[in-house]
Amino acid sequence: MRTIKLGSSSLEVPVVAVGCMRINAISKKEAERFVQTALEQGANFFDHADIYGGGECEEIFADAIQMNEAVREKIILQSKCGIREGRFDFSKEYILQSVDGILQRLKTDYLDVLLLHRPDALVEPEEVAEAFDLLESSGKVRHFGVSNQNPMQIELLKKFVRQPIVANQLQLSITNATMISSGINVNMENESAINRDGSVLDYCRLHDVTIQPWSPFQYGFFEGVFLGNDLFPELNKKIDELAEKYEVSNTTIAIAWLLRHPANMQPVIGTMNLKRLKDCCKASEIRLTREEWYEIYRAAGNILP
Template sequence: MRTIQLGTRSLEVPVIAVGCMRMNGLEKTEAEKFIKAAMEEGANFFDHADIYGGGACEEIFADAIGMNDDIREKMILQSKCGIRQGMFDFSKEHILNSVDGILKRLKTDYIDVLLLHRPDALVEPEEVAEAFDQLESSGKVRHFGVSNQKPMQIDLLKKYVKQPIVANQLQLSITNATMISNGINVNMENDAAIDRDGSILDYCRLHDMTIQPWSPFQYGFFEGVFLGSDKFPELNQKIDEIAAKYSVSNTTIAIAWLLRHPAKMQPVIGTMNIGRLKDSCKASEIHLTREEWYEIYRAAGNVLP
């Protein structure tokens, strides 16, 4: 598995992150097989969140793998906090309590990366800074990042937080590529030119923050998977054509499209199917040409100005 550096820190991570949001749908033996299969592929970066399955996903993960010090040192664990029932909460108290819960469920003394899950309108960045300092000094968290945040929100945090923001987890796929499209359609009078995120793609590249695309196979907001969907016939035809050229699956090409971008992204794969996981990992070996990348982009309905 090819690796990249996460943000500005000297943490080498695989280009594929394994999302564990659906792990509570597996039996313990199934979860064990899945985790071991991921490790064998070199995909040893596992993405969690305290709300996934109400915490059950983290518990199932730790129990399935038989978490111990030897196993722990072979994997990179990331989790997220900040979402509560009916609200978002970046208060110092909530962040600290959330991390303690995450560590207990994962049966570990530390997590490698903590992300703030969704922007809290009532964020007090001074409190976030205090929480980060306490978590870092105690050894409970080694690296910090955000999720679903735009540049000004990150800059507000950075005014107070001394730790580098190493990652930003954002929705991005071939069919949900507005952060790419608005950069192509600069100064154009069309919907694709609308900047909905403050040019977050360019911001992350300028500030050496790793973008972690979530829902890389989804269209809309969890409306469905575009692969094999009759809603995207032209796109699937093009993906299948390129997949045949490389002798890989359409899953591989969908992830290879994201990895081809020079921003050095780390897609988060949410499948619990071992076959699809392996197909996703194969994308690490594929380097699409510029022509192929744009052919897929246009086939998704994106029009070049």
């Protein structure tokens, strides 16, 4: 598996992150096979969140991988906190409480990466900074990032937070590519020109923040996958054509499209299917041409001015 540096850190991570949000939907034996297959593919970066399965997913993962010191040294663990029932919470107390729960469920002493899950409208960045300092000094968290945040929200945190923001997990796929489209359609009077996220793509590139695309196969907000979907005939025709050319699956091409972008993104895949897991990992070996990348972009209905 090809690797990249996570943000401005020295942490080497595989270009494909393994999301564990659905690991509670499979059996214990299937979970064990899943994590072992990921490791065999070189995909040793596992993404979690304290709300996945109400915490159950982290517990299932720890059991499936048979967590111990030797195992822990071979994997990279990322989790997220900040979502509570009916509200978001970036208070110092809740961040610290959440991390303790995450570590207990994952059966480890530390997280490689902690992300703040969704922006808290009542965030007090001074409290976030205090929490991060305590987590870092205690050795409980080594690197910090955010999820679903725009540039100014990150800048507000950085006014007080000492640690580099190494990652920003954002919704991005071939069919959900507004952060790319707005940059292509600058100064145009069309829907694609609307800047909905404060130029977050360019911001992350400028400030060495790794974008982690979530739901890389989804269209809309969890409305379904675009692969093999009759709603996207031209897109699937183009993807299938390139899959045949490169002798890979359509899944591989969809991930390869994200990896082709020079921002050095790290897609977070959510499949629990072993074949699709392998197909996603295979994308690290494929480099689409500039022409192919734009062909896929346009086939999805995205326009060029």
